[in-house]
Amino acid sequence: MRLFSGQRAWVLQRLSVLLVLVLLALGGLRLLFWPAPSYEDWRAFTSSAHGAVLIALFFGAIALHAWVGARDVVLDYLHQRALRFAVLLLVATVLVAVMTRVLFALGGQIA
């Protein structure tokens, strides 16, 4: 599986994590300096266009970052071809499932 490799993967992993860092910092500031969100606040945020997009971007950036990281770990420690392929396939399936679930949860809000 050569979904992103070499320098392109390296750059993608760092660019995606910068987005994660910015969004985590924003979320952290919100939780630190404003009262804890009620259910209504949370619904209002997740069903607004900007809220849904930010959450989807957050999970998407994590998924890309995690794919490159998991690929590095698998290639370093697993040497058997079949096992490598099986674990990478499992990771890819989990990441796609996570993104599907997130998008459906957010989409259900807006619909």
Add this chain to the structure above:
Amino acid sequence: MTRSRETAPRFLNLFAIRFPVGAIASIGHRISGVLLLVALPLAAQALERSLRSEAEFRALLALRASPWVSIAIAVIAWAIAHHLLAGIRHLLMDLGVGHRLATARASAWFVNVAASVVALAILVACLWSGVAS
């Protein structure tokens, strides 16, 4: 192609290698990364549950009062804190900041200790909210 495959460095028996503080920060970065990947489906599930109804939203928040969930939250908090701090340390080193041995060792100590302190603080806070409720 075959030649580079044969001469490429292979990863080694981890138990036969000595681990200086930088290596602990580094392997901790990998371990926490794998942990976070395993926890990612839980985050997606929590997002979905939190949006289902107000009762589900409250039930989700109330989970932290249970001691086992407190421990799981503390482990995930350690993973997030360590992965973030060690990752920022690596990013700074990519930029040429703090890559001299003394600074690198000091920042590795900081990462290892700070992540553990965060995990402990979160554990205490969760257990405390369990006792208080």
